[in-house]
Amino acid sequence: MTPTRRARPGVEALWPLCLAIVRHRRGMGPPPAPDALQPFTRHPTHGLMLDEDAWDEEALELFALLKPVLDRPPEGPAWVIGQLGQSLDGCIATRGGDSNFVNGPQVLLHLHRLRALCDAVIVGAGTAAIDNPQLTTRQVTGEHPVRVLIDPSLRLAPTLRVLSDRQAPTLLVCDAAREDEAARRVGAGQVLGVPGLMSNADGTPDLRALLSALQQRGLRVLFVEGGGITVSRFIAQGCMDRMHLSVAPVLIGSGRPGLSLPGGAAMRDCPRPVSRVFRMGADVLWDVDFRAASSPP
Ligand SMILES: NC(=O)c1ccc[n+]([C@@H]2O[C@H](COP(=O)([O-])OP(=O)(O)OC[C@H]3O[C@@H](n4cnc5c(N)ncnc54)[C@H](OP(=O)(O)O)[C@@H]3O)[C@@H](O)[C@H]2O)c1
Structure with missing residues (x-):
């Protein structure tokens, strides 16, 4: 037997x-x-x-x-994990902004798990405006994270679900100089005015200032869920520790780009961060570690 x-x-x-x-x-x-x-x-x-x-x-x-x-x-210091789900040709949405769904159900479930394990989920204003997401953990058990919207130009409508559904705390991030204006739009309790947020010479938000303001609120383990512009800015400013990049076997063609970073002049100058791969159904997830010493070319 x-x-x-x-x-x-x-x-x-x-x-x-x-x-x-x-x-x-x-x-x-x-x-x-x-x-x-x-x-x-x-x-x-x-x-x-x-x-x-x-x-x-x-x-x-x-x-x-x-x-x-x-x-x-x-x-300890703030720690940031980002994600993007992209096509074989490097797009995260169609040109019109449709990203439902680039990846399969396993990646979607994974995003909800990351939300549950992080203190806050961060998205750019483009994602908030186009997707009108809820940013909750409804596919898994676990607490909803604090929902953070980076909207320095205060273009987001107060009727968006994250700003009106009361399912979880939401913070609309702008420069401290525009805090009162933001409070009139969405209520003072939903505004995080960050001193010096818009002090970068190139007009992009200073993400170190944002991380410091979030840390002061006890939000340290942070999940940047998109879109491509926001995730790229975190990487370019050295504010990303880890990234889950899920590649789906689909061709979008002339869509919205995923990562867009300043280029190296020659291949030997291009960083090769340490990474691992995981199968997620038909998709492949690249787990990229930006803090480990990069491998030689
Ligand atoms: N596949 C994925 O994993 C994934 C994840 C998240 C989002 N997405 C898709 O990515 C797209 C958005 O990503 P993104 O890289 O374009 O932007 P993003 O990173 O979400 O947001 C930053 C950009 O949005 C702009 N913006 C500000 N207010 C806006 C408004 N009211 N409407 C539209 N844009 C506004 C900002 O412009 P200023 O700098 O001038 O303020 C900035 O350039 C959406 O189509 C979304 O569906 C895909």
Whole structure:
């Protein structure tokens, strides 16, 4: 008789533990019970580790993907993870702005997981205006993040869902000089006026000033969900720690671009950040680490 192997726990068992770790980091609850965390160990340099013999493959894969977020300590500087879902030809939406849906359901589920594990989700004004998103965690269990809209020119309509649905706190970000004007549009409780936000000579928002203002509000682990202009600005200003770039087998052609960065003169000057790949159904997710020493060409 062949011995029966006990089924190992999977993603359904792992996800509540991920939420417990994050709630503890945010000071929202007691530390997870030692029994519950028995499969984890904390390595002094490698951080949280999962007992590879105790979990099924899907759970191990998810843990590997989420570990950089789960490893965030309760204190320290702001930490930023970005995402873009793009076509084979590098577009994140059609020219008219339709991005529903570039990627398949697994990537969408992953975005909701990242929202649940981060303190705030950040989008540019273009995304807020065109998609009218909710930016909630409705596909998974877990708290909604604070929703942050970067809108220095105050063009967003107060009727947008994030500004009117009261499902989660929302902060409309502008320069401190325009805080009163913004408060009249969307209510003072939904405005974050950032001193020096528009002090960059090139007219782009100073994202370090934004990170510092968010940190003062206790928002440290941050998820920049789009669009291409906003994610590119975070990278160009050295404000992005990690990025999940999901490539879908679709051709959009003449659509809205994903990453758009200042170019290197020769290939040897182009950075090659350390990265890993994960299969997400038909899509491929590139997990890019901007802080690790880049590989030689
Ligand atoms: N596939 C994905 O992963 C993904 C994720 C998010 C969004 N998207 C898509 O990306 C597109 C938006 O991305 P994006 O790179 O163009 O911009 P974005 O990064 O979302 O927002 C920044 C840009 O929006 C402009 N903007 C400000 N107010 C606006 C308004 N009321 N209406 C339209 N634009 C406004 C800003 O102009 P100023 O600098 O002059 O203020 C700035 O250039 C949308 O089509 C969205 O569906 C795709």
